[in-house]
Amino acid sequence: MNDPRQAPVGELLATIDDPSQLRRLERSQLQRLATELRGFILESVSRTGGHLSSNLGTVELAIALHYVFDTPRDRLIWDVGHQSYPHKVLTGRRARMGTLRQFGGISGFPKRSESEYDAFGTAHSSTSLSAALGMAVASRNKGENEGPNRRRHVAVIGDGAITGGMFFEAMNNAGVTPDIDLLVVLNDNDMSISPPVGALNHYLTRLLSGRFYAKARDVGRAVLSNVPPLLALARRLEEHAKGMVVPGTMFEEFGFNYFGPIDGHDLDAMVPTLQNLRELRGPLFLHVVTRKGQGYKLAEADPVLYHGPGRFDPGEGIRKPAAPPRPTYTQVFSDWVCDMAEADERLVAITPAMREGSGLVEFEKRFPRRYFDVGIAEQHAVTFAAGLACEGMKPVVAIYSTFLQRGYDQTIHDVALQNLPVVFALDRAGVVGADGATHAGAYDFAYLRCLPNFVVYAPSDENECRQMLYSAFLQDGPSAVRYPRGSGPGVTVEKAFTEIPLGRAELRRQGRRIAILAFGTMLAPALAAGEALGATVVNMRFVKPIDDRMIAELAGTHGAFVTVEEHVVMGGAGSAVAESMAAQGLVLPLLQLGLPDRPIDHGDQAQLLRDEGLDAAGIEASIRKRFTQLLAEREAGFEAEADSAHEPESRRSSAKVAVAAEPAALRRTGPAREARATRSALGHIDS
Numbered sequence: 001m002n003d004p005r006q007a008p009v010g011e012l013l014a015t016i017d018d019p020s021q022l023r024r025l026e027r028s029q030l031q032r033l034a035t036e037l038r039g040f041i042l043e044s045v046s047r048t049g050g051h052l053s054s055n056l057g058t059v060e061l062a063i064a065l066h067y068v069f070d071t072p073r074d075r076l077i078w079d080v081g082h083q084s085y086p087h088k089v090l091t092g093r094r095a096r097m098g099t100l101r102q103f104g105g106i107s108g109f110p111k112r113s114e115s116e117y118d119a120f121g122t123a124h125s126s127t128s129l130s131a132a133l134g135m136a137v138a139s140r141n142k143g144e145n146e147g148p149n150r151r152r153h154v155a156v157i158g159d160g161a162i163t164g165g166m167f168f169e170a171m172n173n174a175g176v177t178p179d180i181d182l183l184v185v186l187n188d189n190d191m192s193i194s195p196p197v198g199a200l201n202h203y204l205t206r207l208l209s210g211r212f213y214a215k216a217r218d219v220g221r222a223v224l225s226n227v228p229p230l231l232a233l234a235r236r237l238e239e240h241a242k243g244m245v246v247p248g249t250m251f252e253e254f255g256f257n258y259f260g261p262i263d264g265h266d267l268d269a270m271v272p273t274l275q276n277l278r279e280l281r282g283p284l285f286l287h288v289v290t291r292k293g294q295g296y297k298l299a300e301a302d303p304v305l306y307h308g309p310g311r312f313d314p315g316e317g318i319r320k321p322a323a324p325p326r327p328t329y330t331q332v333f334s335d336w337v338c339d340m341a342e343a344d345e346r347l348v349a350i351t352p353a354m355r356e357g358s359g360l361v362e363f364e365k366r367f368p369r370r371y372f373d374v375g376i377a378e379q380h381a382v383t384f385a386a387g388l389a390c391e392g393m394k395p396v397v398a399i400y401s402t403f404l405q406r407g408y409d410q411t412i413h414d415v416a417l418q419n420l421p422v423v424f425a426l427d428r429a430g431v432v433g434a435d436g437a438t439h440a441g442a443y444d445f446a447y448l449r450c451l452p453n454f455v456v457y458a459p460s461d462e463n464e465c466r467q468m469l470y471s472a473f474l475q476d477g478p479s480a481v482r483y484p485r486g487s488g489p490g491v492t493v494e495k496a497f498t499e500i501p502l503g504r505a506e507l508r509r510q511g512r513r514i515a516i517l518a519f520g521t522m523l524a525p526a527l528a529a530g531e532a533l534g535a536t537v538v539n540m541r542f543v544k545p546i547d548d549r550m551i552a553e554l555a556g557t558h559g560a561f562v563t564v565e566e567h568v569v570m571g572g573a574g575s576a577v578a579e580s581m582a583a584q585g586l587v588l589p590l591l592q593l594g595l596p597d598r599p600i601d602h603g604d605q606a607q608l609l610r611d612e613g614l615d616a617a618g619i620e621a622s623i624r625k626r627f628t629q630l631l632a633e634r635e636a637g638f639e640a641e642a643d644s645a646h647e648p649e650s651r652r653s654s655a656k657v658a659v660a661a662e663p664a665a666l667r668r669t670g671p672a673r674e675a676r677a678t679r680s681a682l683g684h685i686d687s
């Protein structure tokens, strides 16, 4: 059987189903293995989509680490984990690489439940050292750090990921923790997703600069590859290695023994170096220099474009996609933030290392002095915004819903409690597709709506997104606009700004008996379900403040409520409706539809939503199941009544409402879903 997703495998690579087989190879065979593995990764990722540049850069590193360390007994942790494909291939998952990031297939990140070689699940940046330190201390306390079989712990972290505060917190702790076996491998490719930022990056560049690095590499070879008796070596190695670089590197000040920099694509330097380091104790730091995209000219030349491509032909390279049929929500944000900045010079935009993904490329070009990429530092991004707001600026924090989780205390303590006007543009809200559970924006309604002073907007289409961003910007306190990955239903985006009245929902379809209260992306499928059921459908627009008045009015004219959201049910928008009902003494059956209380794994966005019953058919089925009786009464007796009879006069208004309930408007649901599905299957990834 010829599976087109299965890439051809080289002869030597075909013999490696387990690192123990790798460890039986001669050192001289490793270079050939690296060539085959690199070719396989390129072919395989070009068929599935996935992170490419970073993985081409870690081929030799993965081989050397598994060759030298006794994995899985020795613990190996890949920070972020987007660069762990070579590790996956070498640890028994070669045959499953054709299923990468697809429903039911293997994850794009290390996952404990997937393999015993994935010592720690990663995906959010900068966690590796904390986890490795925890493991090292556990090994020490269990007495596993003595004797020839002592357990080693290795964290591999990129020069982008070390800008995250957690890494420094862990260094600070590890440097003074006695009797641990801990090796940090800094994989320095002088790139984050986009070019790296910050003083730390300048520091690393200085460490590597010019002649010095070339010389260090030669010295490193001489010192590190001839292996004299170990004890003597340990001392010499330390002295020489320290002498190789500017004395007293920052990492040494933290209590680590710093070695390097060495060429991370040179197995003849890497293997003996790691073998020597394996015999040393204490917190060790090895600085390895790699190139993002190594071995594939196109990716070397443009590592940003090849960071996370969709499927492509490796012979041709990535073709510029034809203009997408509809703008993505990210594009809507991108246009808005430029237009708004044009109109109000107080606007400043902040991204924690996600310039491309968050749609700030154009903004940086046009407003360089008002653009801030702060590195992978979400906590700092939020408090930095708070500081700017204190002095009269209007900060917009462009951040993925999942990454704001990292800045939660800052969102409460620095922004919400001080009632500062910071706009959070929350991208990738809801189910995100191939990146899976770690990247799902499934919790933001819950974690934001409980905060004082916050306004939380949930746009249901592109135009509403733009107008909500504008309305949020007008607020004199904190606000968040949360929008999904991919494109919307294809509504025309009006250039003119229109303020959306605070806390006012919008009746979109007048029906009877059952009122479906839809939040954000769920409006389109809710309208289709409402059409099939003859139900009322409301675009709630706000999760906070929730429209109590609308809820009370509908409760007076309907027999049951259904809430629908692309968010976990627990604590989400439906809970806000339940609280409003309780506060107003309204007693009505309430069905809350949304994401379940378990992680949603990777897969196609539309399919995942379908599986959770969050497409039109699923919503309709859930309502039929729960309110069988109510619907039967309707069908038995009230068929002839005009649906609009119960429409409250105060809410029956604009042509927009009438138009939105038209079948033509409903038909937009189909293509919109398809667009998101297609993007998820074929498009670039963005984490």
Ligand SMILES: Cc1ncc(C[n+]2csc(CCOP(=O)(O)OP(=O)(O)O)c2C)c(N)n1
Binding pocket: 054, 080, 082, 083, 123, 124, 125, 157, 158, 159, 160, 161, 162, 189, 191, 192, 193, 292, 352, 353, 354, 376, 378, 403, 406, 687
């Ligand atoms: C907390 C957090 N913020 C943002 C991201 C998105 N992200 C994924 S990879 C990456 C860049 C990592 O750079 P680096 O560690 O240098 O690895 P490289 O891609 O260069 O190999 C970013 C910002 C993330 N995974 N986690």
